[in-house]
Amino acid sequence: MRSRTKPRLTVTVAALPCAVLLCAALASPATAYAVDIGVASAVVPDAHGQPAGGAQEELKAGSRLHSDERITCGPTGRAQLVFADGTALSVGAGSDLVIDRYVYDAERGTGEMATSMSKGVLRFVGGRISKKRDVTVTTPVGTVGIRGGIAVVSYSPGGELMAVFLYGDAMTVRAGGASQTVRRPGLAIRVPARGPAGAPRRVAPGDLRRVMGRSEGPPRAGPGPPP
Numbered sequence: 001m002r003s004r005t006k007p008r009l010t011v012t013v014a015a016l017p018c019a020v021l022l023c024a025a026l027a028s029p030a031t032a033y034a035v036d037i038g039v040a041s042a043v044v045p046d047a048h049g050q051p052a053g054g055a056q057e058e059l060k061a062g063s064r065l066h067s068d069e070r071i072t073c074g075p076t077g078r079a080q081l082v083f084a085d086g087t088a089l090s091v092g093a094g095s096d097l098v099i100d101r102y103v104y105d106a107e108r109g110t111g112e113m114a115t116s117m118s119k120g121v122l123r124f125v126g127g128r129i130s131k132k133r134d135v136t137v138t139t140p141v142g143t144v145g146i147r148g149g150i151a152v153v154s155y156s157p158g159g160e161l162m163a164v165f166l167y168g169d170a171m172t173v174r175a176g177g178a179s180q181t182v183r184r185p186g187l188a189i190r191v192p193a194r195g196p197a198g199a200p201r202r203v204a205p206g207d208l209r210r211v212m213g214r215s216e217g218p219p220r221a222g223p224g225p226p227p
Contacts, residue, residue: 095120142175
């Protein structure tokens with residue numbers, strides 16, 4: 001079993017399958033808190049996962065996601081991640097993503113989720129958590145909050161952040177001491193390398209196709225979220 005430092009993420013007992021709880025109870029104190037929070041449901045090769053304090057390993061369909069996991073995709077790699085509350089992230093080629101916080105109470109259908117992305121593109125499809133509070137994606141130039149919906153977030157190091165709202169309640173981008181919120185699908189907010197978030201604008205069809213193409217999930221089907 002891979003060694004892990006104490007994670008910053010937790011999943012409530014109600015969200016875990018009995019088999020996972022049993023394994024955690026029997027594990028040594030150093031590993032008892034290393035619980036699953038989701039699964040890679042489909043993968044195109046050249047995608048890797050690295051838990052906190054652990055070694056990097058190739059992601060495969062069915063690979064379990066853990067606390068503070070770092071997900072990286074090479075030039076041809078892609079991964080679709082499904083979490084315990086039904087949230088799905090399609091991580092595109094050339095991306096570097098960390099699951100900073102994930103807490104979920106299955107009985108109440110509530111929780112928290114926060115990720116950070118240093119480069120790349122992801123497509124977010126909200127699950128139960130985002131129906132009641134924003135799920136955040138933080139980049140070096142700004143943070144995107146998504147409430148109950150679908151959005152695509154793209155960031156190029158030294159370039160710009162672009163967040164496209166596709167469906168749901170709202171999307172808010174905070175950057176440079178300012179924030180912009182959209183509630184109409186098809187609107188995008190851009191943040192330059194240096195500067196506040198720009199006013200929402202309808203995304204150009206060409207830009208939407210380009211970003212969506214980079215963020216589409218892998219074609220192969222795999223197992224669903226943990227029971």
